[in-house]
Amino acid sequence: MKRARLIYNPSSGREIVRRRLPDILELLESAGYETSCYATKGEDDATEEAERAVKRGFDVIIAAGGDGTIYEVVNGMAGKPARPALGIIPCGTSNDFARALGIPKSITRSCKIIAAGKRKRVDVGRINDRYFINIAGGGSLTNLTYEVPSKLKTLLGQLAYYVKGLEKLPSLHPIRVKLETRDRVLLDEEIMIFLITNSHSVGGFDRLAPNADLSDGKLDLIVVKKVGLGDFIRLATQAVRGEHVKDPNLLYFQTDYIKATSPAGETVQLNLDGELGGVLPCVCEALPGHLELFVP
Numbered sequence: 647m648k649r650a651r652l653i654y655n656p657s658s659g660r661e662i663v664r665r666r667l668p669d670i671l672e673l674l675e676s677a678g679y680e681t682s683c684y685a686t687k688g689e690d691d692a693t694e695e696a697e698r699a700v701k702r703g704f705d706v707i708i709a710a711g712g713d714g715t716i717y718e719v720v721n722g723m724a725g726k727p728a729r730p731a732l733g734i735i736p737c738g739t740s741n742d743f744a745r746a747l748g749i750p751k752s753i754t755r756s757c758k759i760i761a762a763g764k765r766k767r768v769d770v771g772r773i774n775d776r777y778f779i780n781i782a783g784g785g786s787l788t789n790l791t792y793e794v795p796s797k798l799k800t801l802l803g804q805l806a807y808y809v810k811g812l813e814k815l816p817s818l819h820p821i822r823v824k825l826e827t828r829d830r831v832l833l834d835e836e837i838m839i840f841l842i843t844n845s846h847s848v849g850g851f852d853r854l855a856p857n858a859d860l861s862d863g864k865l866d867l868i869v870v871k872k873v874g875l876g877d878f879i880r881l882a883t884q885a886v887r888g889e890h891v892k893d894p895n896l897l898y899f900q901t902d903y904i905k906a907t908s909p910a911g912e913t914v915q916l917n918l919d920g921e922l923g924g925v926l927p928c929v930c931e932a933l934p935g936h937l938e939l940f941v942p
């Protein structure tokens with residue numbers, strides 16, 4: 647039998663995964679996987695366990711949780727020379743990455759996808775010494791994801807992010823950033839937010855980066871230039887339908903390399919897949935087809 651390591655976050659989303667473990671193990675067993683489980687206990691635990699799982703030679707690693715859990719597992723695997731295939735059981739609040747892959751938020755159906763065995767190579771973003779699988783960003787509202795209390799997410803689900811977003815809107819302010827590709831400066835000015843996305847599905851929006859493709863070897867850069875609150879809200883509303891990309895206040899660009907810096911004395915935090923990911927400056931590169939994922 648093949649050996650699978652299931653790394654699950656009992657606190658993700660509505661906290662259902664622990665109760666469903668017997669079903670998960672049964673489904674994986676019938677697909678030929680001898681599976682052992684690891685429950686994460688807090689920050690970076692999933693990264694450390696994924697590192698151990700790679701070292702112990704598991705054939706497959708399965709991440710059960712939200713985007714933050716997948717991010718941590720990817721960070722434990724992506725730097726290794728031999729990387730097992732990765733399965734996803736979406737149990738989080740937004741599950742942006744799972745939606746981008748077309749994996750449904752159903753434990754049974756997502757396990758059946760792993761059981762069916764179809765795999766696809768997807769790009770990974772490397773940013774300084776870390777990795778992201780879905781999104782890296784900085785500026786207005788990007789700190790929202792780690793400011794929403796876990797209990798509020800358990801209670802309200804995705805709505806918890808919107809409630810927090812509304813609360814933070816009045817305090818929006820621009821940041822000064824210089825963004826460069828390998829051969830030119832894209833901008834050096836005050837902006838509201840920059841997002842470097844691997845998939846089209848970000849922050850609950852399914853068309854935020856409409857041209858993004860997980861396997862094209864590229865990352866999509868989205869920048870909202872310095873605008874007032876009214877224009878920011880208008881752009882966010884257009885983004886629901888993917889109609890924001892032609893707006894003159896928006897820069898949308900595909901590349902495999904981005905360097906971002908901020909002026910001395912100005913701290914710009916990075917959000918990686920919803921988790922705190924250090925501060926600028928950063929160099930961000932696409933690693934084409936770096937991980938193999940189970941897909942529908």
Ligand SMILES: Nc1ncnc2c1ncn2[C@@H]1O[C@H](COP(=O)(O)OP(=O)(O)OP(=O)(O)O)[C@@H](O)[C@H]1O
Nearest residue numbers: 659686687688689711712713714715738739740741
């Ligand atoms: N046992 C635990 N108790 C509390 N927090 C945990 C535990 N294990 C891991 N964590 C933390 O949970 C966070 C990741 O949560 P995750 O993203 O999986 O769920 P979510 O926030 O509900 O979903 P999403 O990111 O899709 O909105 C990480 O910051 C991690 O450090």
